[in-house]
Amino acid sequence: MITILKKGSGLSAVLGLAMAAASQGAAAECTYSVSNEWSNGFTAEVSVTNDGASAIDGWDVSWEYSNNRITNGWNADISGDNPYTASDLGWNGALQPGQTVSFGFQGETNGGSVEQPELEGTVCGDSGGTSSSSTASSEPDQSSSSASSEPEETGQQCNWYGTTYSLCETTQSGWGWEDGESCIARSTCESQPEPYGVVGEDSSSSESSVASSSSSAGESSSSSSVSSSVSSSSQSSAVSSSSSSSSSAPDGDYERVDNPFAGTEWYVDPVWAEKAMGEPGGEAIAGYNTAVWMDRIGAITDGIGLKGHLDEAVNQGVDTFMFVVYNLPNRDCNALASNGELLIDENGFEIYQQDYIAPIKEILSQPKYSDLHIVAIIEVDSLPNLVTNTDVPSCQEAAGPGGYVDGIQHALNELSDLPNVYSYVDIAHSGWLGWSDNFSEAVQLIGDTVKGTEKGVDSIAGYVTNSANYTPLEEPYLPDPSLQVGGQPVRSASFYEWNPYFGELEFAQDWRDAMIQSGFPSDIGMLIDTGRNGWGGPNRPEGVSDSSDLDTYVDESRIDRRYHRGNWCNQPGGVGERPQANPEPGIDAYVWVKPQGESDGVSTPDFEEDPNDPNKQHDGMCNPEENNEDASVPTGALPNAPHAGRWFPEAFQLYLENAHPPLD
Numbered sequence: 001m002i003t004i005l006k007k008g009s010g011l012s013a014v015l016g017l018a019m020a021a022a023s024q025g026a027a028a029e030c031t032y033s034v035s036n037e038w039s040n041g042f043t044a045e046v047s048v049t050n051d052g053a054s055a056i057d058g059w060d061v062s063w064e065y066s067n068n069r070i071t072n073g074w075n076a077d078i079s080g081d082n083p084y085t086a087s088d089l090g091w092n093g094a095l096q097p098g099q100t101v102s103f104g105f106q107g108e109t110n111g112g113s114v115e116q117p118e119l120e121g122t123v124c125g126d127s128g129g130t131s132s133s134s135t136a137s138s139e140p141d142q143s144s145s146s147a148s149s150e151p152e153e154t155g156q157q158c159n160w161y162g163t164t165y166s167l168c169e170t171t172q173s174g175w176g177w178e179d180g181e182s183c184i185a186r187s188t189c190e191s192q193p194e195p196y197g198v199v200g201e202d203s204s205s206s207e208s209s210v211a212s213s214s215s216s217a218g219e220s221s222s223s224s225s226v227s228s229s230v231s232s233s234s235q236s237s238a239v240s241s242s243s244s245s246s247s248s249a250p251d252g253d254y255e256r257v258d259n260p261f262a263g264t265e266w267y268v269d270p271v272w273a274e275k276a277m278g279e280p281g282g283e284a285i286a287g288y289n290t291a292v293w294m295d296r297i298g299a300i301t302d303g304i305g306l307k308g309h310l311d312e313a314v315n316q317g318v319d320t321f322m323f324v325v326y327n328l329p330n331r332d333c334n335a336l337a338s339n340g341e342l343l344i345d346e347n348g349f350e351i352y353q354q355d356y357i358a359p360i361k362e363i364l365s366q367p368k369y370s371d372l373h374i375v376a377i378i379e380v381d382s383l384p385n386l387v388t389n390t391d392v393p394s395c396q397e398a399a400g401p402g403g404y405v406d407g408i409q410h411a412l413n414e415l416s417d418l419p420n421v422y423s424y425v426d427i428a429h430s431g432w433l434g435w436s437d438n439f440s441e442a443v444q445l446i447g448d449t450v451k452g453t454e455k456g457v458d459s460i461a462g463y464v465t466n467s468a469n470y471t472p473l474e475e476p477y478l479p480d481p482s483l484q485v486g487g488q489p490v491r492s493a494s495f496y497e498w499n500p501y502f503g504e505l506e507f508a509q510d511w512r513d514a515m516i517q518s519g520f521p522s523d524i525g526m527l528i529d530t531g532r533n534g535w536g537g538p539n540r541p542e543g544v545s546d547s548s549d550l551d552t553y554v555d556e557s558r559i560d561r562r563y564h565r566g567n568w569c570n571q572p573g574g575v576g577e578r579p580q581a582n583p584e585p586g587i588d589a590y591v592w593v594k595p596q597g598e599s600d601g602v603s604t605p606d607f608e609e610d611p612n613d614p615n616k617q618h619d620g621m622c623n624p625e626e627n628n629e630d631a632s633v634p635t636g637a638l639p640n641a642p643h644a645g646r647w648f649p650e651a652f653q654l655y656l657e658n659a660h661p662p663l664d
C-alpha cells in the first residue's frame with residue numbers, strides 16, 4: 001500500500017537549480033524574521049513585499065550565515081548550502097504592488113546563536129539591492145500586510161462573531177489578534193476572518209494568482225477561535241493556542257472540541273478485539289482503540305458495518321470513534337497490494353460520491369450518534385502519491401479530474417457538514433515526504449487541496465502521519481541528523497539518503513508549523529500511527545555505535561530495523577506507543593490506524609483472488625524473496641502473508657514480541 005520515491009537528496013542537490021527570473025529593478029522590501037527559537041534550532045520567515053508601483057514577476061532572495069544552517073523549508077525553492085537562495089515556486093512568484101509573499105524554513109544553530117543575516121535579492125531594495133533583516137517586529141508589521149485597514153496601535157481591539165480580540169504580536173508574522181489565549185490570526189479588524197483567503201489590498205488584488213491559489217505565511221486569515229467551545233483539561237499547553245474551530249451543531253447541542261481525543265474514552269472495535277484475543281498474549285492490546293476501515297462500498301454494510309460499529313460505540317458509552325475513508329478511484333496508484341474497486345475511467349468519481357461517501361454521511365448524520373466525536377482518517381497515501389509518483393500512469397490519472405484531489409475535496413465537503421466529524425488528512429510519513437523538496441511540494445499540494453474545499457482550512461481538524469507504516473517516532477541513538485561521523489553528516493548515510501527526518505515526531509510537528517504558516521489555524525493537530533512502529537525486541541540496539549564508518553554507525557544505532565525506509569509491506573516491527581491524547585506539543589494523539597495483525601499485502605505471486613477485493617494483487621514489495629528495486633536491498637517482508645486487510649497471525653505475534661514500550 002505504501003510506497004516512497006525520493007525526489008532529492010538535500011539542499012545541496014538542488015544548488016543552482018530552478019532560479020526564478022526576477023524582474024530587475026523592481027522595488028520590494030525583504031524582511032527576515034525569526035519566528036521561533038530553541039536550544040539548537042530555530043524557524044524563520046522571509047517576507048517579500050512589493051513596495052513599488054509595478055508588478056513583480058518572479059523573485060529570489062539570498063543570504064548567508066556564520067554558523068546557522070537550514071534543514072528544511074516551505075513555500076519557496078531553497079537551494080544552496082550557505083549561502084542560500086530562495087526562489088518563488090511559480091504559483092507565488094507574481095506580486096502586485098502592495099502584495100506580500102512569505103516563505104519559511106527551519107534551521108540549526110550549530111553551537112552559535114540564532115543569526116539575523118542580511119538579505120540580498122534581485123527584487124529586494126529600491127533598485128534590486130539589499131534589504132535589512134529584523135526580528136519579528138514589536139510594532140505591527142504594516143508593510144507585510146496588504147490589508148485595507150491596518151491596525152494602528154497596540155491595544156486596538158475588534159469584535160468578530162461576538163468575541164473581542166486584541167492586537168498582539170505573533171511569533172510568526174508580526175502582528176495578529178488574540179482572544180485571551182495566544183496571538184493567532186492576521187486580518188484587518190474590519191474584515192472578519194473567512195475560512196480561507198488572502199486579504200488583498202482591494203478586491204481586484206485578491207483575485208490575482210497569489211491570492212487565489214494559495215496563501216503565504218501570515219497572509220491568510222483564519223476563522224479559528226471564534227467559538228466558545230470546550231477544550232479538554234488534559235490539553236497540553238503547547239498543543240494548541242485556541243479552542244475550537246467550529247461551533248455548536250445547528251440542530252443540536254454538540255460542541256466541537258479542539259482535540260477529539262483529549263480527555264475522552266475511545267471505542268474498542270469488537271471485531272478486531274475478538275481476533276486479537278484469539279492470539280496468545282493478545283489480551284495485552286485487545287482493549288485499545290483501532291480504526292475501522294471503510295475500504296470498499298461493501299464494508300459500509302458487511303458484517304456489523306459502519307452502523308453496527310457506531311451502535312456499539314454508543315453501547316460502550318465511549319466518546320471517540322475513529323474510522324478510515326479509503327476508497328478513492330485509482331486507489332494505491334503506485335502499488336498493487338491495495339488496489340481498490342473504483343477506477344477513474346469507469347465512472348469512479350461518481351460512484352465514490354454517490355455509493356460511498358453519501359451512505360457514509362447518511363449513517364454518520366443519525367441523531368443517535370451526534371454526541372460521538374467521530375474521527376475520519378482521510379485516504380491514506382493518496383495525496384503523497386501525487387507529490388512523488390505522477391510518473392506512474394495510474395497516479396498521473398489520479399492527479400487529474402475525478403481523481404484524488406476531487407475525491408478528497410468531496411469527502412471533506414460532505415463530512416465537514418457534520419459538526420461532530422473531525423477529519424485528519426493523511427500525509428504519509430517522514431521517510432517519504434521528509435526531503436525538503438518533497439516536504440514543500442506536499443505542503444503546497446495538500447494544503448491547497450484542503451483550502452479548495454467549501455470550508456477551506458476549517459474543513460479539517462489536522463493531519464495524520466505514518467498510517468499503516470513503520471517509521472519510528474524518533475531514533476533515540478541518532479538524535480542529530482547533522483552530526484559528523486567519518487567526516488560526513490549522519491543524514492547522508494545510505495539508510496537516510498540525506499533525508500533530515502529520522503522519525504515521525506519532528507516531521508509531524510514541523511508539518512503542523514508549516515501548515516499554520518501557510519494559513520491554517522493554530523488549532524490544527526497531528527495524529528501519528530504508532531501501531532507497529534515500536535521496534536523493540538531482541539534486535540533493538542541498546543546504545544550508540546562506536547564505529548567511525550558512517551553506514552556502520554547508522555546501521556548499528558538505528559532502531560528502525562528495515563533494510564530500507566521505503567519497505568512498507570509486512571515489516572517485522574513491533575507495537576509502538578499506546579494510543580494516547582496530547583503526547584507531545586502539536587500532536588493531538590498517538591493512534592492505531594492500522595490494526596495490528598492485518599496484512600499489508602499478499603506475499604506470493606500465485607495468490608488466490610480475494611472475493612471482497614478482486615482488484616488486490618501481489619506487489620513485489622510484499623514478497624520476501626524479492627528486492628526493493630529502488631534500493632537493491634531485500635524487501636524484508638514477512639512470508640505467508642494473506643491479502644491486505646486479512647488476518648495474519650504470525651505478524652500479530654511478532655508485533656507483540658517486538659513491542660516497545662514493552663507490553664505488560
Ligand code: BGC
Nearest residue numbers: 001293295338598600644645
Ligand atoms: C487494506 C484494507 C484494510 C486496511 C487495514 C489496507 O492495506 O487495503 O483493505 O482494511 O489495510 O488493514
